[in-house]
Amino acid sequence: MNKSKLTLAMTMGMLLCTTAQAEDAAIFDMNTSILHIPKIEVRLNDTQVGVFGVEMGLISDDPTFDFKVTGVTPLEGTSSDLFPQEDAVRRLLSELLSGSNNLAVADEIIAPDAPIHIMDSFTPDFGKGPEAMKQIVNFYHGAFSNFRIILDDLIILEDKVISRFTMSGTQTGDLPGLPATGLEMDADGTGIYHLADGKIVEFWHSPDTLGMMQQLGAVPMP
Numbered sequence: 001m002n003k004s005k006l007t008l009a010m011t012m013g014m015l016l017c018t019t020a021q022a023e024d025a026a027i028f029d030m031n032t033s034i035l036h037i038p039k040i041e042v043r044l045n046d047t048q049v050g051v052f053g054v055e056m057g058l059i060s061d062d063p064t065f066d067f068k069v070t071g072v073t074p075l076e077g078t079s080s081d082l083f084p085q086e087d088a089v090r091r092l093l094s095e096l097l098s099g100s101n102n103l104a105v106a107d108e109i110i111a112p113d114a115p116i117h118i119m120d121s122f123t124p125d126f127g128k129g130p131e132a133m134k135q136i137v138n139f140y141h142g143a144f145s146n147f148r149i150i151l152d153d154l155i156i157l158e159d160k161v162i163s164r165f166t167m168s169g170t171q172t173g174d175l176p177g178l179p180a181t182g183l184e185m186d187a188d189g190t191g192i193y194h195l196a197d198g199k200i201v202e203f204w205h206s207p208d209t210l211g212m213m214q215q216l217g218a219v220p221m222p
Contacts, residue, residue, distance in 0.1 A: 085195045086154055089161045092193075092200065097137060098148040106130035106137070111201040119206040121213075122175045144169030144185070152188075163191040167207060171216055178218050185215040 088109040096105045110116075110130040123139060126132040140147050147169035155162040168186040171178075189207035193200050213219040 084198060085159065086156055086161055088195060088198060088200050089154065089163060089191070089193050090151065092203075093149045093151050093163065093165060093191075096133065097140065103134045103137060106133040109199055111196070111199045114200055115202045117202075117204040119204060120209040122178070122209075124176070140169075143171060143173040143175050143180075145172045146170055149189075159195055161191075161193045161195065163193070165189050165191065175216075178213075178216065181216050183216050185212045187212045187215070 091105055091109050095102045096109070107130045110133050112129045115128050116126070116132055116136065118136065123136065126135040148167070150166045151163060152166055153164040165188070166186065167189055168184070170184045171181045173180055187208040188211070189205060191203060191205045193203040195201060210219060214221050
């Protein structure tokens with residue numbers, strides 16, 4: 001075992017122990033090059049996320065690890081119980097934007113004066129709050145049949161949530177400056193949401209407008 005591998009392993013062990021609460025000390029096995037951390041309690045904002053046992057083996061002289069969880073203590077409750085701020089965002093994308101018959105959801109998850117920023121080149125400014133959100137939903141579903149949004153990633157940062165999503169549909173209605181084309185689009189997007197008391201108090205959506213316009217024939221492909 002060379003010095004660089006030992007230093008790297010011990011550094012990783014200390015990092016895991018300091019970023020979580022480890023009830024048992026990390027043990028480094030000099031003979032097998034395996035770092036054992038029997039029990040780590042991971043917390044986020046004083047909420048228990050999980051309890052793990054970890055083995056981490058060095059597999060080469062490069063800083064590369066064979067990392068595996070050796071045991072998990074399951075937590076009671078759902079993801080929304082652990083991170084209630086994500087519930088409004090998931091409902092916004094899956095129930096409201098992806099289902100035009102669920103407009104009442106806007107009243108449940110959007111604060112009355114919430115600014116809504118849709119960062120594309122064609123969505124009108126409908127104002128603030130739940131009623132504006134309902135108009136945005138009607139706008140998208142009027143322009144695109146089978147319009148839907150799939151949530152790809154979700155990152156939770158205290159009172160803010162960040163999403164990466166994929167939006168798709170067939171343009172069977174008119175967009176400002178672009179009559180119906182009958183073409184399909186499938187574009188990525190990101191969202192940032194500020195939440196308070198279980199509701200979205202402001203959010204920003206940034207879809208890949210250029211990619212959408214290229215797929216709809218409004219902008220030439222490169």
